[in-house]
Amino acid sequence: MADVAAHVGVSRALVSLVFRDAPGASAATRERVFKAAAELGYRPNSAARVLRRNRSRHLGVLYTMRHPFDADLVEALYPLAERLGYDIVLGAMTPTRGEQKAAEELLSYRSEVLIVIGPEIGSKPLAALASHVPVIAVGRRFRGLNVDAIHTDDFQGVRLGVEHLVELGHRAIAHIDGGAMPGASGRRRGYRTTMRRHGLDDEIRVIPGDYTEESGARAAEALLSDSHLPTAVIAGNDRCAVGLLDSLLRAGISVPRQVSVIGYDDSQLARMSHINLTSVSQDVPHMAEAVMHAVVERLENGRSEAREIVLKPSLVVRETTGPVTPTAPSAPPLVESTNSGGGRTRS
Amino acid sequence: MADVAAHVGVSRALVSLVFRDAPGASAATRERVFKAAAELGYRPNSAARVLRRNRSRHLGVLYTMRHPFDADLVEALYPLAERLGYDIVLGAMTPTRGEQKAAEELLSYRSEVLIVIGPEIGSKPLAALASHVPVIAVGRRFRGLNVDAIHTDDFQGVRLGVEHLVELGHRAIAHIDGGAMPGASGRRRGYRTTMRRHGLDDEIRVIPGDYTEESGARAAEALLSDSHLPTAVIAGNDRCAVGLLDSLLRAGISVPRQVSVIGYDDSQLARMSHINLTSVSQDVPHMAEAVMHAVVERLENGRSEAREIVLKPSLVVRETTGPVTPTAPSAPPLVESTNSGGGRTRS
DNA sequence: ATGAAAGCGCTAACAG
DNA sequence: CTGTTAGCGCTTTCAT
Numbered sequence: 001m002a003d004v005a006a007h008v009g010v011s012r013a014l015v016s017l018v019f020r021d022a023p024g025a026s027a028a029t030r031e032r033v034f035k036a037a038a039e040l041g042y043r044p045n046s047a048a049r050v051l052r053r054n055r056s057r058h059l060g061v062l063y064t065m066r067h068p069f070d071a072d073l074v075e076a077l078y079p080l081a082e083r084l085g086y087d088i089v090l091g092a093m094t095p096t097r098g099e100q101k102a103a104e105e106l107l108s109y110r111s112e113v114l115i116v117i118g119p120e121i122g123s124k125p126l127a128a129l130a131s132h133v134p135v136i137a138v139g140r141r142f143r144g145l146n147v148d149a150i151h152t153d154d155f156q157g158v159r160l161g162v163e164h165l166v167e168l169g170h171r172a173i174a175h176i177d178g179g180a181m182p183g184a185s186g187r188r189r190g191y192r193t194t195m196r197r198h199g200l201d202d203e204i205r206v207i208p209g210d211y212t213e214e215s216g217a218r219a220a221e222a223l224l225s226d227s228h229l230p231t232a233v234i235a236g237n238d239r240c241a242v243g244l245l246d247s248l249l250r251a252g253i254s255v256p257r258q259v260s261v262i263g264y265d266d267s268q269l270a271r272m273s274h275i276n277l278t279s280v281s282q283d284v285p286h287m288a289e290a291v292m293h294a295v296v297e298r299l300e301n302g303r304s305e306a307r308e309i310v311l312k313p314s315l316v317v318r319e320t321t322g323p324v325t326p327t328a329p330s331a332p333p334l335v336e337s338t339n340s341g342g343g344r345t346r347s
Numbered sequence: 348m349a350d351v352a353a354h355v356g357v358s359r360a361l362v363s364l365v366f367r368d369a370p371g372a373s374a375a376t377r378e379r380v381f382k383a384a385a386e387l388g389y390r391p392n393s394a395a396r397v398l399r400r401n402r403s404r405h406l407g408v409l410y411t412m413r414h415p416f417d418a419d420l421v422e423a424l425y426p427l428a429e430r431l432g433y434d435i436v437l438g439a440m441t442p443t444r445g446e447q448k449a450a451e452e453l454l455s456y457r458s459e460v461l462i463v464i465g466p467e468i469g470s471k472p473l474a475a476l477a478s479h480v481p482v483i484a485v486g487r488r489f490r491g492l493n494v495d496a497i498h499t500d501d502f503q504g505v506r507l508g509v510e511h512l513v514e515l516g517h518r519a520i521a522h523i524d525g526g527a528m529p530g531a532s533g534r535r536r537g538y539r540t541t542m543r544r545h546g547l548d549d550e551i552r553v554i555p556g557d558y559t560e561e562s563g564a565r566a567a568e569a570l571l572s573d574s575h576l577p578t579a580v581i582a583g584n585d586r587c588a589v590g591l592l593d594s595l596l597r598a599g600i601s602v603p604r605q606v607s608v609i610g611y612d613d614s615q616l617a618r619m620s621h622i623n624l625t626s627v628s629q630d631v632p633h634m635a636e637a638v639m640h641a642v643v644e645r646l647e648n649g650r651s652e653a654r655e656i657v658l659k660p661s662l663v664v665r666e667t668t669g670p671v672t673p674t675a676p677s678a679p680p681l682v683e684s685t686n687s688g689g690g691r692t693r694s
Numbered sequence: 695a696t697g698a699a700a701g702c703g704c705t706a707a708c709a710g
Numbered sequence: 711c712t713g714t715t716a717g718c719g720c721t722t723t724c725a726t
Contacts, residue, residue: 048398
């Protein structure tokens with residue numbers, strides 16, 4: 001930076017002003033500074049910048065590379081953060097690198113908040129983190145912790161799914177649950193309660209699973225090796241639904257002719273034309289906005305008590321759900337036609 | 348840090364030594380320093396550290412969140428980098444955030460190298476980057492640029508696929524290509540050349556595509572609306588193959604009974620039990636090692652000319668390829684059985 | 695084994 | 711509109 005200043009013949013402070021386009025430099029100067037910087041290949045050193053102001057303006061995001069939903073949310077976060085002058089710093093959680101480690105790293109870069117997507121972390125370590133830095137958990141609620149929670153109403157989400165199926169005439173509706181994964185308990189309760197409300201107590205069937213395609217495939221096996229094949233299944237998330245879907249198709253089961261399938265997340269996976277999965281939408285754009293809202297409140301408005309924001313889910317009906325067909329147990333599979341991201345929405 | 352030093356009653360320098368476990372502090376002191384740090388919630392500030400030594404020990408990784416292959420590679424990179432004392436800093440490329448922008452950000456954090464996975468970037472901007480910092484491109488070769496290239500032999504990869512199919516008796520083998528995506532041209536040439544070598548000039552059929560599930564689905568439409576359905580298809584990558592697979596299954600086409608399908612990358616997608624895709628393996632662990640090797644050579648051994656490392660691909664045979672069945676055009680779909688990640692390998 | 699002091703590149707506060 | 715100055719938290723000599 002000193003080089004640039006010397007080259008232009010101004011002070012370093014002025015160059016600094018120009019680069020963070022703060023007021024106080026003439027247009028002519030700005031021009032010359034940028035030109036000199038380009039020539040000299042100067043690039044601001046953000047380590048020095050972070051060190052000097054005592055704010056990094058970094059938002060640490062903990063996410064899982066494999067989850068399409070996480071990618072959706074991160075992508076939605078980028079432009080919003082940029083507009084507010086924040087940088088997103090990614091901390092990937094991988095099999096060899098737990099949340100704890102990833103979080104430590106983000107904190108060493110002085111992230112001002114931690115946005116944890118689909119936290120599988122325990123309460124105690126999370127509480128420890130939250131005592132150092134505001135934590136915003138997306139997709140899971142933490143009672144009694146000073147952690148903001150932003151999630152959709154999982155209970156209502158599954159309720160929408162069950163009611164959609166009931167309207168289509170389904171009664172034998174199974175649920176592949178998400179075990180201890182974020183949101184799973186609410187979804188399970190939504191399933192059980194709504195089934196009961198419709199007098200379908202005897203049809204309640206929860207198949208243990210998680211949020212991977214594998215668990216959907218395993219559930220398919222379980223269902224197929226059983227005499228009692230349900231006419232509809234609500235999976236714990238889209239990945240699980242896709243695993244289920246694929247295994248059913250391979251087994252010659254026609255969807256939705258013989259079995260209707262509903263996913264959860266309405267991730268890009270669900271929208272792909274060859275999947276075209278009816279799914280409960282988490283409304284990612286609104287979630288991203290809610291996250292940034294929480295960030296601003298914490299960082300700029302001095303809020304220090306936890307807040308919970310529950311968003312309303314909606315059901316995006318695509319082509320994996322249809323009316324129950326009492327007869328025709330071995331009808332020929334259906335050929336898909338057109339259709340991209342669309343789908344009717346209801347809430 | 349001053350707090351910790353004061354608390355223990357030593358100088359800041361000593362605390363510093365302890366934290367980067369450099370020699371020169373007694374075990375007793377180390378103990379006390381760590382204890383005090385834990386009590387005070389001290390965490391080293393990596394901005395200050397980076398600023399002071401003139402090395403960040405950051406490896407910038409540019410990747411695409413949606414590509415399973417990228418996730419595979421990044422996951423493999425983490426432990427290797429850690430062992431060598433480097434930190435990985437992720438730069439995600441999203442629709443709203445091109446390679447250029449992501450790269451700028453990584454450079455502002457003073458990444459010492461840029462590892463670009465599946466670079467879709469143009470030659471000129473890449474050359475500009477490469478003049479500032481060593482660039483290691485994974486999956487694509489750049490002629491005439493000072494950019495290291497690490498990739499598998501795409502030509503040979505597709506050759507393996509074609510020959511596997513030929514051995515199974517296939518002649519009508521189509522290829523969905525990857526357009527201008529990384530590696531696509533080599534794969535296309537491998538397909539064309541190998542087909543010709545086997546006297547299958549007249550069967551050559553390249554369907555335009557890219558590396559997304561959508562393009563696989565589009566290719567399926569194209570194939571189905573045609574009288575001339577091939578008995579086998581080699582897709583440009585696994586995502587494309589999965590899109591194809593799914594659309595074929597939905598159309599009632601049995602795989603591999605009626606059509607065999609081969610993917611490329613052998614990503615986790617291919618290994619999922621319900622997909623079980625025969626795929627050309629890029630051998631991610633070796634690629635990750637090659638990447639780190641290149642990093643070390645550039646950063647520690649002073650290498651400054653570009654190097655190209657071409658790895659041998661191998662074919663992982665799973666259950667989407669099988670012998671050609673001349674008759675039985677409408678055999679009932681096959682029910683999958685067991686099987687997880689395995690698969691026979693040949694190279 | 696430990697300490698003192700200088701300085702990395704930048705920004706903020708103030709002066710002109 | 712532009713310049714001066716001090717110092718962010720750490721590492722690194724060089725002493726002790």
